[in-house]
Amino acid sequence: MARHRITVVLSQAQGKHPVKRSLEEAIVAALIMEPGIEVSVVPHLYDLGPDHTGRLFLGSVRGDMVVLSWLFPRAAFWVLDRDGIKGQWGETQLKPPSADDDEDEAGEPAPAKGIGALDVPDRHIYCLDLRDFNQYQPYVDEIRRIAEACKARAEAKHAKAPAIVELGMNFRNGDQDTPVAEASGSSTFAPDQLLAQPGRRWYPVIDYSRCTNCMECIDFCLFGVYGVDEHERLTVENQDNCKKGCPACSRVCPEQAIMFPDFKTPAIAGAPIGAIGNLKIDLTKLFGGAEKDPLAQAVEERDRELVADGRQAVGTSVGLPKRQENKETKPKDDLDNLIDALDALEL
Ligand code: SF4
Numbered sequence: 001m002a003r004h005r006i007t008v009v010l011s012q013a014q015g016k017h018p019v020k021r022s023l024e025e026a027i028v029a030a031l032i033m034e035p036g037i038e039v040s041v042v043p044h045l046y047d048l049g050p051d052h053t054g055r056l057f058l059g060s061v062r063g064d065m066v067v068l069s070w071l072f073p074r075a076a077f078w079v080l081d082r083d084g085i086k087g088q089w090g091e092t093q094l095k096p097p098s099a100d101d102d103e104d105e106a107g108e109p110a111p112a113k114g115i116g117a118l119d120v121p122d123r124h125i126y127c128l129d130l131r132d133f134n135q136y137q138p139y140v141d142e143i144r145r146i147a148e149a150c151k152a153r154a155e156a157k158h159a160k161a162p163a164i165v166e167l168g169m170n171f172r173n174g175d176q177d178t179p180v181a182e183a184s185g186s187s188t189f190a191p192d193q194l195l196a197q198p199g200r201r202w203y204p205v206i207d208y209s210r211c212t213n214c215m216e217c218i219d220f221c222l223f224g225v226y227g228v229d230e231h232e233r234l235t236v237e238n239q240d241n242c243k244k245g246c247p248a249c250s251r252v253c254p255e256q257a258i259m260f261p262d263f264k265t266p267a268i269a270g271a272p273i274g275a276i277g278n279l280k281i282d283l284t285k286l287f288g289g290a291e292k293d294p295l296a297q298a299v300e301e302r303d304r305e306l307v308a309d310g311r312q313a314v315g316t317s318v319g320l321p322k323r324q325e326n327k328e329t330k331p332k333d334d335l336d337n338l339i340d341a342l343d344a345l346e347l
């Protein structure tokens with residue numbers, strides 16, 4: 001059996017923040033000589049266009065991968081999925097200190113009821129949030145643990161089905177020619193191209209573990225961002241049509257499945273549902289009176305963009321979700337109230 005390797009990709013912060021750069025460099029320096037781990041650095045994941053070398057490199061990685069970025073793990077995972085870089089969700093044990101304190105209050109995240117991703121290969125992608133710790137050591141320790149877990153999983157698979165592993169399997173596109181343990185080397189990509197800084201982008205990212213394909217976002221968005229793919233699934237078809245800085249449709253989605261990873265409000269940027277729960281008590285105590293109706297806010301934001309485009313504001317007359325129709329009869333649950341409180345904060 002080939003020696004097992006995992007690929008670690010560090011996605012840089014936007015800009016040149018010295019403290020962030022120093023953490024990034026410390027993590028890379030600590031891992032660079034680590035056996036069984038290949039480390040690469042790419043610019044901010046969310047900004048990578050389809051032709052960027054960093055995106056091409058990520059797409060070339062076969063086998064298990066750890067991605068460190070300045071994004072919520074859920075957002076990073078679904079940005080990658082959006083770019084065709086797919087895998088099973090890798091559960092990490094790295095929790096920010098505040099999450100440990102509140103673990104009991106957070107409870108279990110709600111079970112996923114979305115339509116799920118398509119064509120997911122049998123490899124794992126672990127996403128770690130670089131905002132959780134300002135020291136490199138917790139990240140390095142967790143990556144070592146993940147590397148061991150991946151190795152054990154590969155060995156178990158080998159013991160179960162030696163013929164398949166010896167033949168090898170490329171997890172992408174059904175190609176069966178490349179051994180499981182081989183990660184594509186970043187050495188084939190020129191470092192200056194890998195790190196070429198892309199312009200900033202703004203588009204919605206869909207969490208298909210939550211999206212139920214209800215199509216309310218298509219009805220609401222009047223800028224042609226959303227469409228339906230060949231499987232009749234909601235897709236972000238024209239992502240660059242989205243209006244920079246506007247998160248309107250994320251407030252309309254009844255499942256909180258639409259993320260804008262660079263938005264300031266955690267609930268919209270992709271905070272895990274458990275983490276939103278963690279914030280519940282403090283926020284409602286501190287800001288309980290500041291609640292705004294998210295649908296009214298979304299309508300306001302959409303109208304602003306329509307007018308900026310030289311079009312007419314439509315108010316509540318177009319594309320308001322069924323949720324709005326039921327609004328008077330269906331009381332908000334705790335999660336709705338919390339999302340509203342978070343939205344109102346605009347942290
Ligand atoms: S509104 Fe939300 S749940 Fe419905 S299709 Fe759009 S993303 Fe999916």
Ligand code: SF4
Nearest residue numbers: 221225242243248249
């Ligand atoms: S934020 Fe606005 S423009 Fe962008 S997809 Fe949502 S509704 Fe459409």
